[in-house]
Amino acid sequence: MVISDVMHSDPVTISPGTKLKDAYKLMQEKNIRHLPVLKNEKLIGIVTDRDLRLATSKLAQKPFDPEETVENIMSHPVSTTHPSDPVEIATQLMRELKIGCLPVLEESKLVGIVTNADLLDALLLLTGVHQPTGRLDVRLPDRSGELARLAKLLADKKVNIHSILTYPEKDKKVRLVLRLGTMEIRNIAEAICNSGFEVIWPPHIACVK
């Protein structure tokens, strides 16, 4: 999954001379939290709703006036991503910098924006249930051929694998959560168990050891 799959194209932008009050109004109207700042079609900064609120807060040491321009408060240089970047890399960058959005640049031109909400949507797409399926949770040795062996077993039983989610565990093991198009998970799990895989769910699978 790459950024162009999850980003918003045609983001709403402002210019360095936009007044703070107008930027605030724009965010309210469009129901957004991030405004890239463009000057001559080049991305030169970014303003978030938090930036605006902090800058104009009465609690600030020297609050900005709503009539001042965003140039004075915007963050720059801006960290960005590319449409063909994998979503996990963009996620890593956002977590590392502790920021909530990345403008997407292609050939130095702003083509989109990706926010943490988009990445949560991506997570939902990866982990969610999109077809009627049952859950099979298996622990595999982290080496080549294991997944193929498992997949072959399912194919032989004419069971479709709708999705596979994997994550690493300690001791060179991998956890695999599969969503399978069948109600008869137990039968399948038994066959899988008999082929030497460790079944975590469904529980209490009686397999021949």
Add this chain to the structure above:
Amino acid sequence: MCKVIYNNKYNLYNLGPGHPFDPVRVEMVLDLFKELGISIDITTPGPATVEEISEIHDSEYVKAIEAISAGKYSDDPEKYGLGTADNPIVKGMAEGARYQCGGTLSGAKLILRDKTKKVLQLGGGFHHAHKNFASGFCIYNDLALAINEFTKAGLHVAYIDIDVHHGDGVQEIFYSDDKVMTISLHESGEYLFPGTGWMHELGKGTGRSLKVNVPLEPFTEGESYLEVIDGIVEPALKWFKPDIMILQAGADAHFSDPLADLNLTTYDFEKIFRKMINLANNNCNGKMLITLGGGYSINATPRIWTLLYSTLINKEIHGKLPQNWILKWEKKLNKKLPGFLHDVLPAFDKIPRKNEIENHNRDTVRRLNDLVSPHWL
């Protein structure tokens, strides 16, 4: 009084040897009543027509299913969910499914015409069938057809689903319908097919808060299950004031079911049936259409559905099952059957997490009430 609907043509919906959805389960129930000397007044309706089925399902889908069933289909059946392990292609299955639908539909019509207040359809319950694809042993959604029959007459329907799997097909078909409340009690989608039926699935538009889902913890026992009915189903019906209750009475929440992980006993099922009947009497003018559903333990399912009917007609059946019946079916099935109508207690080992499971289910009821209470004013 309670009318019973059955047609031996239901057996045409037979998904093959070894498939858990086995018509023998209902034959065993009918035979048991015969042996017990309980006479049943059975109505035998014909099949639903393709046109009737198409009131719920996409006509393109119905055409494809009929063609596949007749062996006259050349495209890929898997795009309609057929030809899979759960929904194999069996000649005549569409006709069988239409007979099953015809049964449920005629049950609805009997109630609509005031011929009776309660109907037990000894078949049907195909809650996983979607508008345009087959799933989870189901191809045509008889429940949706019956619901549709009632709403066409302007009635409000409460659909209650105690099958251990989420009633996803019915829910989806009526997701934004404000005449239909669906309540599904099931093992959590985190663990069990079809993976849906979460609390936040509340319906859309004017149907919002009318779709109610109670995902239960695996190994939930009867006490906790009954508490959930009191905590959610009862207030839901009191608020919605339906004209009729449709109950999908799947038996697969039984502890011995091979496909799922809830831990109800036959005693629990009897209490659940009694509660549902009382709820229908108190909130739905006594009107109630009951279908069967899942239930894949050959040893438990016929006993549970026998209890369903005996509870409906308020006839207590004592103790032992007739020896004739046991011998006959043990021979046919080549399987040992229990000697008693009810499970022998304790039915299973003590569940170590029992307290935790009960607390989790209580939290679920509380959270669900918080979600729906702004709507259920």
